[in-house]
Amino acid sequence: MRSLRRVLGLAFGICWAAAWPAEAHAVTASIPERAPSLAGEPVTFDLTIGDAVGPVQVRWDMGDETRTEFMVDDVQQVHSYAAPGHYPVLVTVKDDVGFTSVAFVHTVHRPLVTGDAAGSTDLVYDRPNAKVYTANYENDSVSVVDTNALTKLAEVPVARGPVGVALTAQGKLWVLHRDAHALSIIDTTSLAVESEVRLPYASQPMGLAISPAGDAAYVTLMAVGKVLKLDAASGAVVAELSLGGTPRGVSVSHDGAQIYVTRFLSGDSHGEVARIDAATFQVSTRFELAADTTTEDTDQQGRGLPNYLFSVGLSPDGLFAWVPGKKDNIFRGPFRDQLALSDDNTVRPLVALLNVAEGVEDVARRIDLDDRNLPNQVVFTPLGDYAFVSVAGSALVEVRDTYTGEFVTALKETGFAPRGLALTETDRLFVHASLSRTVAVYDVADIISSHDLITKKLADIPTVAAEKLDAQVLRGKQLFFNSEDVRMSDQGYISCASCHFDGADDGRVWDFGSVGEGLRNTVSLLGRRGTGHGNVNWSGSFDEIQDADDNIRDLFGGKGFLSAEQLAVGTVATPRGDKKAGLSPELDALAAFLGSLDTHHPSPFRNPDGSLTQDGVAGRAIFKRLGCGFCHTGADGTDSAGGKLHDVGTVKASSGMRAGEPLLGIDTPTLNGVWETAPYLHDGSAPTLRDVLVTANPEDRHAFTSALSEAELGQLIAYVQQLDGTVDLEPSEGDGAGEEPSEEGLFGCSVAGGRGDRHAPLLSFALVAGLMTFGARRGRPA
Structure with missing residues (x-):
């Protein structure tokens, strides 16, 4: 089936060409605009002809390979389209003098479910009050925008790190705070914060969705691998479900019966979206997004493992879920398949389509967004025939034909890092350009009606009055x-x-x-x-x-x-x-x-008050006794500032070189924050912290752990899991940690025989996928 771009190009091209003979003859033709129809149901097209000279002949092309021959006075067609789509209808009319044509696009859609699904977002539309609310993450505020006047009405200070907003049926605005691990409830009339719900310490709440049924709300806790069910009136936690992994985006079906949660960081074999039955609050399906290992790497496609699964967009027909993310080509490289990574084939954007009835991804319909970066949210037109996809890294919103998956057009100049989207009943699309501190507004009526591809930007509405970040x-x-x-x-x-x-x-x-x-x-x-x-x-x-x-x-x-x-x-x-x-x-x-990035995420492995657990305290003593602080020293837990490199038995042929020079060792990384950075070591060869200390620790070269009991090993791991920058790793005087080790001393490794410094980082550090150290904001994520 042809994309809308091709369809409209054909339709309007024909109309333009047909206009040339208009001055040479007087025959006219028109067809009243028809409302979209359902697949499989008949639709009637009536042709009106005027000013004809002699007999009139008509030929119909219905756009689905159904065509008629020229017939006299064939002015009506009753036609059924077997499948949903955007069909270019072309009617050609000729008389004794000349001819004219009528071309238009007819939309055929699937039956729609009753009501709208809900999904986590940083921008939400309040239809009864004609307002849009945005969560301004770095600026700790929520902005209120008038969707008619296209102006900012207010900016409300809230707790640290707001990442999500949602509306209850009672007109309350819920605001989710990643950094404050809390939920705020705001009255939308007074804009006053009525209450605050504390969530588990250091849990990183990331996704918030209120059920369309009005009976519950759901919050994802990315740091602890859980989903919470909350009372929709008070926000009190009713139940929790352990999913594992890094749950981020959450959506709820139109009837409130099903909850969909993305695993943001994928395992090594596949991406994952969990479907939870709302009645039992148990996982009913785990959709696996398979790694693509067979597609040929070209400038328009490539292999990759689905990752960074941001959100779930549920289609208005209730049949599909769209999941935006990226594909990481971890199958390519000189050590893997002898092919160098390229800009076309390192990371590629994707949208996965889940068949919700069958409980599997429709792999054949997976979409690769060419020349794009980081798609993250999807909203649909009321008929579900077009999808708007915000693409954070490309500063635009793509429009896709949902029936073919093909590109239709792009709404450009959104501002930096567009994320949340909202489509109003007036056919205005609101886009939260999170790093431009604006809401961009587009008139998309002609796109929705399949009349035109021209994008009409109406406004850029500032959201933040006093920027907290330094301008540079x-x-x-x-x-x-x-x-x-x-x-x-x-x-x-x-x-x-x-x-x-x-x-x-x-x-x-x-x-x-x-x-x-x-x-x-x-x-x-x-x-x-x-x-x-x-x-x-x-x-x-x-x-x-x-x-x-x-x-x-x-x-x-x-x-x-x-x-x-x-x-x-x-x-x-x-x-x-x-x-x-x-x-x-x-x-x-x-x-x-x-x-400016001077803090780590707090560790959820600590006590609820942020203190070390009993095992953590015991593990700290073991850490000192083993002399780990020799390299992992000071508040930063590293001797990197001295330019030292260490080999603890993990450097191998696949470790490569040092910018083309011999690799003599690995830079000592900080241990702060390692609780959330598995896998470990410079080559990811240690899936867990236990693997670092045991299976990837040849001859105790990394630390003398073979002498530890299972209980002590567990305590040491517990301590490392609780390091988040609030504990000084500097060895204390008199505890032996700072003493020079003997040949078979505290580190269980030899420092003699010209081998250099072999006691090195417990874990390791990377940058921009191993390229550079570009990260998030001051003490907070991007």
């Missing part, structure tokens, strides 16, 4: 997200956020052999303060954030932010060479942004 830091974060800038990515696929959307890791191990490195595991960038810990990259190959310009050009396919003339001066073009700082305002802004 905000600019750096905008650059961090934006792949539309050809200096960042020529094809538009990759930005720094592609692997660090929330400033954390994407759970993937990349093969960077083509740029002189090796297998590199992505981990969180929070708390690093840019180069606050020392050199960056697993191999410590960059001594300033501005060195990332090398990989932007080599791996992102970008033109880079430095000119050829600048790179030709001295050793500027060389990592750890002459300084790049001060040569590019954009690179300096990125460095400022990363420098």
